[in-house]
Amino acid sequence: MRLLIVEDDRDAADYIARAFREVGHVADQAADGEEGLALALERQYDVLVVDRMLPKRDGLSLIGELRGKKIDTPILILSALGQVDDRVKGLRAGGDDYLTKPYSFSELLARVEVLARRRSGRGEETGYRVGDLELDRLSRRVARAGKELDLQPREFRLLEYLMKHAGQVVTRTMLLENVWDYHFDPQTNVIDVHISRLRSKIDKGFSQPLLHTIRGAGYMIRDTK
Amino acid sequence: MTQSDAVMPRVSGADLDKGTGDVAEPKAGRGPSGWFGSQSPRMTALGNLFRTTAFRLTLVYLTVFALFAASLLAYFAFNTRRLITEQITRTVNAEITGLAEQYNTGGIRRLVFVVDARARRPGSSLYLVTTFNGEGLAGNVGSLTEGVMSSPGWTETVYRRLDDPEGTEHHALVRVFQLPGGYRLLVGRDLEERERLYDIVVSAGQWSIALVIVLGLAGGFFVARRVLRRIDAMTETSRIIMAGDLSGRLPVARTDDELDRLAINLNVMLDRIEALMRGFKEVSDNIAHDLKTPLTRLRNRAEEALRTGHDEAGYRTALESTIEESDELIRTFNALLMIARAESGGASTYMAEFDAADIVRGIGELYDPVADDKGIALTVEAAEPVPLNGNRELVTQALANLVDNAIKYAGQVRDGAETKSATIVVIVKNEGDQVLLTVADNGLGIAEADRGRVVERFVRLEASRSEPGSGLGLSLVSAVAHQHGGVLRLEDNEPGLRAVLALPRAGRKPPPPAV
Numbered sequence: 001m002r003l004l005i006v007e008d009d010r011d012a013a014d015y016i017a018r019a020f021r022e023v024g025h026v027a028d029q030a031a032d033g034e035e036g037l038a039l040a041l042e043r044q045y046d047v048l049v050v051d052r053m054l055p056k057r058d059g060l061s062l063i064g065e066l067r068g069k070k071i072d073t074p075i076l077i078l079s080a081l082g083q084v085d086d087r088v089k090g091l092r093a094g095g096d097d098y099l100t101k102p103y104s105f106s107e108l109l110a111r112v113e114v115l116a117r118r119r120s121g122r123g124e125e126t127g128y129r130v131g132d133l134e135l136d137r138l139s140r141r142v143a144r145a146g147k148e149l150d151l152q153p154r155e156f157r158l159l160e161y162l163m164k165h166a167g168q169v170v171t172r173t174m175l176l177e178n179v180w181d182y183h184f185d186p187q188t189n190v191i192d193v194h195i196s197r198l199r200s201k202i203d204k205g206f207s208q209p210l211l212h213t214i215r216g217a218g219y220m221i222r223d224t225k
Numbered sequence: 226m227t228q229s230d231a232v233m234p235r236v237s238g239a240d241l242d243k244g245t246g247d248v249a250e251p252k253a254g255r256g257p258s259g260w261f262g263s264q265s266p267r268m269t270a271l272g273n274l275f276r277t278t279a280f281r282l283t284l285v286y287l288t289v290f291a292l293f294a295a296s297l298l299a300y301f302a303f304n305t306r307r308l309i310t311e312q313i314t315r316t317v318n319a320e321i322t323g324l325a326e327q328y329n330t331g332g333i334r335r336l337v338f339v340v341d342a343r344a345r346r347p348g349s350s351l352y353l354v355t356t357f358n359g360e361g362l363a364g365n366v367g368s369l370t371e372g373v374m375s376s377p378g379w380t381e382t383v384y385r386r387l388d389d390p391e392g393t394e395h396h397a398l399v400r401v402f403q404l405p406g407g408y409r410l411l412v413g414r415d416l417e418e419r420e421r422l423y424d425i426v427v428s429a430g431q432w433s434i435a436l437v438i439v440l441g442l443a444g445g446f447f448v449a450r451r452v453l454r455r456i457d458a459m460t461e462t463s464r465i466i467m468a469g470d471l472s473g474r475l476p477v478a479r480t481d482d483e484l485d486r487l488a489i490n491l492n493v494m495l496d497r498i499e500a501l502m503r504g505f506k507e508v509s510d511n512i513a514h515d516l517k518t519p520l521t522r523l524r525n526r527a528e529e530a531l532r533t534g535h536d537e538a539g540y541r542t543a544l545e546s547t548i549e550e551s552d553e554l555i556r557t558f559n560a561l562l563m564i565a566r567a568e569s570g571g572a573s574t575y576m577a578e579f580d581a582a583d584i585v586r587g588i589g590e591l592y593d594p595v596a597d598d599k600g601i602a603l604t605v606e607a608a609e610p611v612p613l614n615g616n617r618e619l620v621t622q623a624l625a626n627l628v629d630n631a632i633k634y635a636g637q638v639r640d641g642a643e644t645k646s647a648t649i650v651v652i653v654k655n656e657g658d659q660v661l662l663t664v665a666d667n668g669l670g671i672a673e674a675d676r677g678r679v680v681e682r683f684v685r686l687e688a689s690r691s692e693p694g695s696g697l698g699l700s701l702v703s704a705v706a707h708q709h710g711g712v713l714r715l716e717d718n719e720p721g722l723r724a725v726l727a728l729p730r731a732g733r734k735p736p737p738p739a740v
Contacts, residue, residue: 083566084618102555104548154590180591184622185556187629187698193594216545 001025001116002044006036006062007051007078016049019105020112033057040066045073046116049108052079052090060093067094074115078103087183106217110169117168128163131223133202133210135163144202154179155198162211162221171218195219279452283445290441291434298430302423309419313398314379320350320412321402328404336410337363350414351384351397357407366411374409377401381416396420455484459491471499512561516554523550560697567619567704578731579617581660582607584624585653592628601635601647603628611653612731613660615709620662620728623705624651626698627664627724634668634722659711660728667721676715702726 003020007013008031017027028043030036033054040048040062048066052059063075077095079086087098096118097111127136132145140156142149151159158179162170172191176182195211203209212220328336337354344352344365353364355374367387373380378401383394399413458476466473474495475488530543589605596603613620628651636647645667652663671679680703699713702724706713711728 083563084616100559102551104552180587182587182591182621182625183618184625185559186591186625188592188595188632190591190595193598194591197594216548 001046001113003027003047003049003112004030004036004039004043004045005049006030006033006040006054006059007049008032008054009051016105016108020109023109031055033059033062037062037065040071040073041069047112048073048075049112050075050077050095052077052081060090063094074118076108076111076115078108084183104216106169106214107171107173110171110174110218113168114165114170114174117165128160128166130163130166130221131208131210133163133221135160142202144206149201151198151201154194155201158194158198159202159221162219166221166223169214169217169220174218280445280449283441283448287438287441287445291437294434294437295430298426298433302426302430305426306419306423309422310398313414313416313419317350317398317400317412317414321400321410324410324412325402325404328408328410333362333406333408336404336408340364340410350412351399353411355409355411357409362408364411369411373399374401374411377403377409382413384413452484459484459488466495471495471502508561508565516557519550519554519557523547523554526550557697560701563619563622564697564701564704567701567708576615577617578612578614581611581613581620581653581662581728582609584617584621585651585662588621588624588628589651591625592632596632596635596649599632599647601632601649603649604651606650606652606654609655611655611660613728614731615728616705619705619708620726623702623726624662624664626702627662627726630698630724631664631666631668631722635666637668655730658730660730662726662728663723664726665718665721665723667718670717670720670722671715673717679715680713699724 003025005013005016005020005027007016007029010031013029013031017029020027028039028045030039034056036048036050036054037057050059050062054062057065059077059079063077066073066075074096075094076097076099077090078099078101079090080101087100090098096115099108099111126138127134129135133142134144135142135156137160142151142156142159158175161175161179173185175191175195176186195213199209199211203211208224210221210223212222212224214220324336324339327339331338333354340352340354340363343349344363349365351364351366353366353369353374354362356362359374365387367385367390369384370382373382379398380401381396381398384397384399385392385394396416397413398416399411402410402412404410455476455478462473462475474492477485477488477492479485526543526547530540533539585605585607589603589607593603628649631649635649636645638645648667650663650665652661652665654661680699699715703713706726706728709728711726714725714727716723716725
């Protein structure tokens with residue numbers, strides 16, 4: 001995966017770029033809005049990571065310019081401003097995801113990978129399959145090894161999101177945002193409890209677990225066979 | 226008559242000019258500071274006095290009153306004079322008619338006889354009978370202005386009495402009458418009385434105007450000085466307040482006048498500012514304490530790892546706990562920012578109408594498994610739609626905080642007491658023009674004395690020390706309530722805590738935050 005990181009804080013940019021390279025991605029860096037725009041126009045990227053406040057050209061204006069030129073590369077906005085209206089403004093300007101500083105790299109990585117995958121054209125499918133677990137979005141039915149499972153509507157949506165991003169790490173915040181549409185941080189481990197309920201329904205009684213906890217990052221559904 | 230007409234306006238006109246001249250000059254002319262010239266403190270104080278609105282108003286009223294008094298007196302003087310003149314005219318006419326009759330019946334002899342007799346009476350009118358060539362036959366007039374006798378009709382003239390030829394000249398109003406046979410008859414009245422009356426009126430006028438001016442100036446001076454003293458006291462207080470002592474309050478005279486109302490309003494404003502400043506100071510103190518403590522812990526841990534941990538596993542553990550600690554810090558920091566935003570009302574631009582019942586059901590569903598795991602029965606009562614106008618996300622977060630709290634404490638009992646099954650009830654309903662979001666648990670509740678305190682930032686009661694949390698949860702709920710023009714009430718659920726988030730219903734404009 002090829003990334004462009006537009007961030008004026010040299011230390012932060014170096015750190016992210018290094019971390020992305022460590023996990024096998026290619027990361028370019030730009031220190032201001034103009035440079036970022038030039039690079040984004042010149043080369044092909046899978047995902048752009050854009051800081052909101054940049055010298056020379058503001059992050060939102062950079063995104064607007066790219067979208068105006070019909071460049072639809074997925075963009076993740078990084079910002080110190082984390083209020084509702086800041087986020088809405090960022091997404092309206094053409095951003096695809098919004099991450100508030102400070103963030104953990106695992107969160108950034110998970111989100112970037114999801115964005116990149118969405119790009120590679122795994123669009124809206126009628127169903128997903130991971131190992132012997134099947135989910136039919138039309139009939140809203142889930143079955144494992146041919147045996148139908150009884151899921152609550154929210155559990156269905158949780159599993160749907162996990163299976164849509166099978167093989168990818170999804171963080172608790174991503175689940176909270178995408179499955180529940182909440183943008184705050186509940187103090188209690190509510191997501192973990194929901195996951196463990198789901199896990200008991202899909203993995204209990206099967207020798208091969210599909211729903212994995214990725215320590216320090218989140219969860220992943222994957223067929224390890 | 227013609228003369229008095231001419232005189233009166235001139236006199237009153239002069240008074241008028243004098244009045245306005247005296248009054249207007251310090252105001253429009255040189256101005257107060259120029260008027261006093263020097264800058265000595267006393268002069269400046271006087272200058273201040275003249276600059277007050279009260280004093281300027283006094284001057285304006287003074288001018289108006291002086292003008293009014295002057296015109297009243299002028300009118301009075303003019304009419305008195307006219308009345309006296311009329312009376313003289315009538316008397317003189319009657320005498321002339323009578324004397325002419327005497328002449329007609331008894332000839333010149335009889336006329337001379339009668340005139341002589343009348344002229345001798347004390348306080349008599351003026352009489353003079355002359356021949357055709359001006360030779361005096363009878364009467365009490367000694368000398369006259371030249372040519373008076375040759376022109377019949379009314380004249381105002383100067384004369385001397387016959388019995389006092391060297392005395393002072395007197396003014397008189399006389400009528401000369403042409404008798405048949407060339408004789409002329411003069412009858413008139415001395416004008417001294419009229420002049421004296423007129424003088425009295427004029428001097429009374431002058432005195433009263435002078436009195437009006439003196440009293441008016443003194444009154445204005447007094448009023449202005451009183452006002453000025455109160456304003457000075459206010460200025461002094463505000464200077465102290467500006468110097469940093471926010472506990473100062475403006476003096477209130479308890480007269481309920483406009484200055485008092487102003488002072489009271491400013492005092493209320495100062496109360497609010499003081500509360501805000503206290504809040505601000507509390508926040509900085511809290512930040513100092515509650516952010517520095519974990520930061521110190523974090524630093525200590527890193528230092529310790531450097532000093533002792535020589536194997537990779539040791540470093541890893543230390544780093545992991547460092548990250549955990551910093552995540553906690555970030556969470557606290559975010560909560561603080563959110564509270565600050567909600568309190569400043571900045572997020573009120575992002576208001577929309579939504580159904581609070583939806584939110585309650587959503588939060589209920591989100592927390593149900595957690596409650597279930599802890600053996601808590603979580604019930605949600607959200608039957609009817611409850612339209613609410615506000616920031617959906619903040620209200621959701623506030624409700625989540627309340628439920629989060631309830632989950633921590635539901636079912637708790639005092640040491641030694643019998644255990645009970647934990648319950649939480651979340652209710653949303655319309656009540657009057659309010660929306661009530663209630664979260665009730667059956668835990669230990671909050672002692673009445675502590676209820677006001679727990680909504681303050683970082684306040685954690687003893688009972689909650691063992692539970693994780695930042696002490697910001699209820700602060701945020703309270704801030705959100707405030708921002709929406711509502712209030713967070715903490716009540717006794719007997720047993721347990723009942724937290725009621727009361728917000729104004731949709732369609733009702735939220736009132737400005739209460740002081």
